[in-house]
Amino acid sequence: MKLGIAQLNPTVGDLKGNCDLLRRALEHLSERKPELVIFPELFLTGYPPRDLLNQTWFIQKSEEALKEVKEISRHYPGAILLGTVTRTRQSGGRGLYNTAILIQNGEELFSQAKTLLPFYDVFDEQRYFDPAPAVNIFSFQGHRLAISVCEDAWSVLPELTAAHPPTLRKLYPVDPLSVLASLGADLFINIAASPFWLGKQNLRLDIARTHVTRHRLPFVFVNLVGGNDELVFDGGSFILDRHNNLITRLPWFEEEIRFIDLNPTTATHPEYQPLSEPEAIYHALVLGLKDYVKKCGFKKVVLGLSGGIDSAVTCCIAVAALGRENVLGVTMPSEFSSSGSVDDSYLLAQNLGIEIWTIPITTLHHAYLATMEKFFAGTRPDITEENIQARIRGNILMAISNKFGHLVLTTGNKSELAVGYCTLYGDMSGGLAVLADVPKTRVYQLAHYINWEKQIIPETIINKPPSAELRPNQRDQDTLPPYETLDQIIALYVDEELGPKEIIQQGFDQETVKWTLKKIATNEYKRRQAPPGIKITSRAFGSGRRFPIAAHYDF
Numbered sequence: 001m002k003l004g005i006a007q008l009n010p011t012v013g014d015l016k017g018n019c020d021l022l023r024r025a026l027e028h029l030s031e032r033k034p035e036l037v038i039f040p041e042l043f044l045t046g047y048p049p050r051d052l053l054n055q056t057w058f059i060q061k062s063e064e065a066l067k068e069v070k071e072i073s074r075h076y077p078g079a080i081l082l083g084t085v086t087r088t089r090q091s092g093g094r095g096l097y098n099t100a101i102l103i104q105n106g107e108e109l110f111s112q113a114k115t116l117l118p119f120y121d122v123f124d125e126q127r128y129f130d131p132a133p134a135v136n137i138f139s140f141q142g143h144r145l146a147i148s149v150c151e152d153a154w155s156v157l158p159e160l161t162a163a164h165p166p167t168l169r170k171l172y173p174v175d176p177l178s179v180l181a182s183l184g185a186d187l188f189i190n191i192a193a194s195p196f197w198l199g200k201q202n203l204r205l206d207i208a209r210t211h212v213t214r215h216r217l218p219f220v221f222v223n224l225v226g227g228n229d230e231l232v233f234d235g236g237s238f239i240l241d242r243h244n245n246l247i248t249r250l251p252w253f254e255e256e257i258r259f260i261d262l263n264p265t266t267a268t269h270p271e272y273q274p275l276s277e278p279e280a281i282y283h284a285l286v287l288g289l290k291d292y293v294k295k296c297g298f299k300k301v302v303l304g305l306s307g308g309i310d311s312a313v314t315c316c317i318a319v320a321a322l323g324r325e326n327v328l329g330v331t332m333p334s335e336f337s338s339s340g341s342v343d344d345s346y347l348l349a350q351n352l353g354i355e356i357w358t359i360p361i362t363t364l365h366h367a368y369l370a371t372m373e374k375f376f377a378g379t380r381p382d383i384t385e386e387n388i389q390a391r392i393r394g395n396i397l398m399a400i401s402n403k404f405g406h407l408v409l410t411t412g413n414k415s416e417l418a419v420g421y422c423t424l425y426g427d428m429s430g431g432l433a434v435l436a437d438v439p440k441t442r443v444y445q446l447a448h449y450i451n452w453e454k455q456i457i458p459e460t461i462i463n464k465p466p467s468a469e470l471r472p473n474q475r476d477q478d479t480l481p482p483y484e485t486l487d488q489i490i491a492l493y494v495d496e497e498l499g500p501k502e503i504i505q506q507g508f509d510q511e512t513v514k515w516t517l518k519k520i521a522t523n524e525y526k527r528r529q530a531p532p533g534i535k536i537t538s539r540a541f542g543s544g545r546r547f548p549i550a551a552h553y554d555f
Contacts, residue, residue: 001141001187004029004037004078005258007235007250009226011295012046013058015065019044022069025257026076032259035141039082040191040224041114041150042098044069047193047224048231053085053096053128063087070106079104079140083149083191086111093130100147100191102138110138114149115176122195122231122535122544125151135176137185146185146217150192152176153207153221181215188217193224196234196284197538201252201274205238212244218262225255227291230532230542232284238272245269253283278449281442281536282317285434288534290321292432293407302406304393304427305329305348305356307341308464311411312348312457313443314434316450318409324353328406332393335362344461351456361392368392390426398429407431410531415440415483417530417541418490419516420523428530436533437540439487481512489516495539500555517555525549 006025010018022039029037041047044065045058052058062085073080079102086099097113113132117125135152137144155175177188188211194204208219218241225235232253239247239260250256252275275283293301301318305311318327331345342358349356368388376384397408408430412422414437422428435443447457480486489508492498493516503513527541528549539545 001036001143001262002032002034003220003239003260003262004032004034005220005222005237005239005248005250005256005260006037006039007223007225007237007254007256007258008039008043009233009255009291010040010043010046010224012049012228013052014046015044015061018046019065019068019072022080022082023072026072026080028257029259030076034078034259036079036081038189038191038220038222039080040222041083041100041193042085043082043191043224044084046228047233048122048228049085050124050128059085059087059096066101070103070108073103074106079109081147081189081191083193086113088130090130094128096129097132098125098129098149100149102140102145102147109140110145110147112136112138112147112149114152115174116151116155116172118151118154121539122542123151132176135179135183137180137183144184144186146177146180146183146188148176148180148188148190150190150194153188153190153192153211156210157203157207177211177215181217185215186217188212188215188219190219190221192221193233195231195535196280197536198277198280199538201234201236201280204236205272208238208240209244212240212242216242218242218247225253225287227288227534228295229292230288230535230540232288232534232536234280234284234287236274246272252280253287278442278445281438282320282446282449284536285317285438285534286321289317289409289432289434292532292534293322296407296431298405298407298431300326300328300404300406301409302328302330302397302400302404303409303411303430304397305331305345306411307331307338307344307461308411309443309447309457309461310413310435310440311345312461313446313450314409314411315348315352315354316456317434319352319354327352327354328400329354329356330397330400331356331358332361332396333358334360334365334389336389340460340464344458344464347458348456348461351458359396361389361396364392365389387423387426390423394423394426394429401431409434411435413438413440413443414537414541415480415486415490417527417533418494418523419480419486419519420526421480422526424526424529428526430531433531433533436530436542437536439490440483441487481516485512486516489513490520491537493517493520494541494545495537497539514555521547521551521553521555 081102086097099113102110115132119126155172212219220239222237224233234252236252238249329349401408410430410433413435416422492503504510524547
C-alpha cells in the first residue's frame with residue numbers, strides 16, 4: 001500500500017486552521033497519489049481540547065469541520081484517516097468518542113473509537129469520552145486494517161529488564177490490538193497524540209515492537225507534533241515491518257509530510273536514533289515555547305537577566321524559538337548584585353544579539369523599606385526584605401509586558417519550584433515557566449549543550465556558585481542541599497513516587513530526605529499559583545500532579 005504520513009502541528013480549537021493544514025498536506029502529496037493519508041489523534045480539534053468538549057457549540061463546530069473534510073475528500077483520489085471527536089448517540093455516559101475516521105470521496109467508510117481512555121498523569125480522558133463498545137477491522141485496498149487510537153496500543157508494556165523475551169506488564173484488562181489481530185488484521189495503524197517526556201521515544205518503539213513480535217503484523221504509528229499549553233508532542237512517527245525492521249521514521253519535534261510505499265521490494269531500514277537527553281530537552285523547550293507564544297497570540301517575550309545560569313539558558317531557548325529580535329532582556333541590579341552579574345548579562349545579550357535594558361532597583365527597594373519602616377518596627381530584617389527585591393523585579397517585568405505586550409518568561413527551575421526556593425509574585429510572576437520541569441543539574445547540561453559549538457553562555461555564568469543575590473554573600477547552598485543530592489531525591493519522590501523510607505534506603509541522609517519532602521508538601525500553594533511550565537519529565541508539577549494544599553500529613 002502507498003501511504004502518506006502527515007505528522008503535523010494543529011492548534012487546539014482552531015477547526016478552520018486545522019482543516020487548512022489537512023488540505024495543504026493532501027495537496028503536497030497529490031502528485032505521489034498515496035492510497036491512504038494518515039493524520040494524528042484528534043487532529044481536527046487539536047489535543048488536548050479539555051473542557052471545550054463540554055461546550056455544545058464546539059462539538060457542533062467539530063461536526064461542521066468533519067463535513068468540510070468530507071467535502072475536501074471529494075477532490076482527492078485517496079482515502080483520509082484522521083482523529084476527531086464524535087457523538088456516541090447513546091442516552092447514558094459522557095456522550096462522546098475519541099474517534100479515528102476513514103473517509104474517501106465524501107463518504108465515511110469506517111470509524112473506530114478509542115477503547116482505552118487514560119486517566120493518569122496529564123491525561124483525563126475518562127472525564128470527556130466513553131470507551132469504544134467494540135473494535136473491528138476494515139478491509140481496504142486488499143488489506144485488513146486494524147485501526148487504533150494512541151492508548152489502545154499501550155495495553156501492555158515491556159518491562160525494562162534483561163529478560164528475553166521481555167516480560168509484559170498488563171495495564172488494562174482489555175488488549176484491543178490482540179482482539180484486532182484475532183479478527184484477521186494484517187496491518188496495525190495507530191494514530192496518536194503522545195506527548196514527550198524523557199525516555200518515551202524509546203518506550204514507544206518498544207511497545208510497537210512488542211505488538212509486532214506477538215502478532216507478526218506491520219505497525220504504522222503516526223504522532224502529533226507541536227506544543228499545546230504545558231505539553232510538547234515530539235512526532236517521531238514510524239513504520240515497522242512484520243519482522244520488526246524499521247521502514248521509516250519521521251523527525252523529532254518537526255512537522256513533516258512523507259510518502260511511503262509499503263511494497264517490501266522498496267523498503268529501507270534506517271537506524272532508530274533517539275536524541276540524547278540534553279538535545280531532546282532543548283528541542284522540546286524550544287518547540288514548547290515557540291508554540292505557546294504563537295498560539296497565545298504573542299510576538300515577543302521579556303525576561304529578567306540575573307547573570308545566573310537559569311536566566312541565561314532560558315534566554316538562549318527564547319532566541320532559538322523566536323529569533324533575537326523578539327527577545328528583550330532586562331537586568332535589574334540592586335545593592336547586593338555583583339558587578340559580574342551585570343557584566344555577564346550584557347555579554348550574554350551581546351553573544352545572542354538581543355536588546356537589553358538596565359533598570360536598577362536600589363532606589364525602589366529603599367523607598368519600599370522606608371514606607372514599611374514604622375510597620376516593621378521592632379522586627380529584625382529577614383527573608384521579607386529579601387523577597388521585596390524579587391517582587392519589585394517581577395512588577396517591572398509585568399509593567400513592560402503591559403506597556404508593550406511582551407510575554408514575561410519566568411526562569412526558575414524544577415529544583416527551586418519543588419522546595420519553594422522562589423518568590424510568589426516575584427520571580428514566579430509571568431506567563432510561561434520555561435524551565436519549571438528542568439532540575440538544576442539538567443540546567444547545567446543544557447548550558448553545555450548550548451555551548452557545544454561555540455561559547456554563547458559565558459563560562460563565568462556557568463562556573464559561578466548559584467545565588468539569588470538578595471543579601472550579601474548569599475549562596476543557594478547556604479539554604480539548600482547540594483543540587484546533585486536534591487535533584488535525585490526530588491526525582492525519586494515526584495517522578496517515581498517513592499516514599500521516604502524507600503528513598504532513605506537508597507543511601508540518602510534521613511534528615512535531608514525528610515526536609516526535602518516536607519518542603520515539597522508545604523510549597524504546593526506556591527506551585528498552584530505558578531505559570532504553566534513545559535513538561536519534559538515523566539511527572540511534572542502542574543496538571544499531572546494534584547496534591548492538596550490544605551492538608552497535613554507526616555512523613
